[in-house]
Amino acid sequence: MKKIEGFKMRQLGSEYIVLPESSKLVNFNKMISFNSSAAYLWEAVGDKEFSVEDLAKLLLDKYDVDPQTAGKDAGKIAESWINAGIVEK
């Protein structure tokens, strides 16, 4: 999967938000909020293609979790990104 072009993450106090910042996204009228681990993953994948496994590996690199939990969390985050319309398969 890959980020849909034109979304930008910004920090708001201790929280993170993603907003559309491209003229191609004028019909996208939502604001997405991220927790710190989603924000870390969003930053880490950059503009590259990535898989759920890539996200799980990134979580394992940074947090003290077991591979099974990381895999489950990575799957949930990827699914929420796709449902929000900010990532495409």
Add this chain to the structure above:
Amino acid sequence: MSVTKRYIVAGHAFSMTLPEDRELWDALRQYEPFEADGGEELFKLEIVSELPEITVEVEYDAPTEDGETVIRLLKAASGEWLIEMKPDHRMQICGRMLCSPDFRKAELLVANNSLRSKLFCINNSAMVLYAFTSFYKDTLEMHSSVVVKGGKAFLFLGKSGAGKSTHSRMWLEHLQDCELMNDDNPIIRVGEDGTVTAYGSPWSGKTPCYKNISAPVGAFVQIRQCPENRIKRMSVLEAYATLYSSCSGYKTDSGMADGLHRTMEKVVTGVPFFLLDCRADREAAEICSEAVCR
């Protein structure tokens, strides 16, 4: 012959150069309280009788509903902008404005000679240019109705038809010591010390309320119509989303979006935001003022 007048709105200067036409200037009385000299001009707007031919591409075409003003942005290879405007998507374009790449110099051509078209185009052009040139100066052009009570400004936010003006009227009718500052387009500025201040402007929607006054902001209140009156404080995220949809600006331009974000972040962390579900009655004004004037 043409006449140039200079104005200062919320501390930012700009000028307008228009034909020496008594009827037109009389109809633009709303700008008179703001006439002043001084400071570097944000932008210069001039009415012209022709525009050079340029090739442009559509850059921004916002979806609009019936009865909403349409502002369309087109970009030329030279970096100049062409802004087309009309009162409603079912109507013909009534004005075209050619702007320098930084929007600080603009030439406006009005399609027909009616006074109404000229006023529509001049006011919308000035508002667009103001928003597009002040974003990096900790300034927001808001869509809001503002009441001053006890020396503080309370800004009512919401979509068109949500009842912002109606709620202002409830305060003016039922509460003590209230004054309408502006009914549609006030300006917000954040000072170096973080104070958030509201200013009147020459733009106020259908209500003629063009006051050159300012007051520190007490609170922002999003208004929603509801059979019951109730009020609650918003989280910072909710406040940001509300403010984002209530201020003007070309949010898909990354430079402008950066500027707006910096200002909005200071506003939502510096001033309380509330959500008011309300009827159009005295009790709504009372429960709202009790919560926000504390």
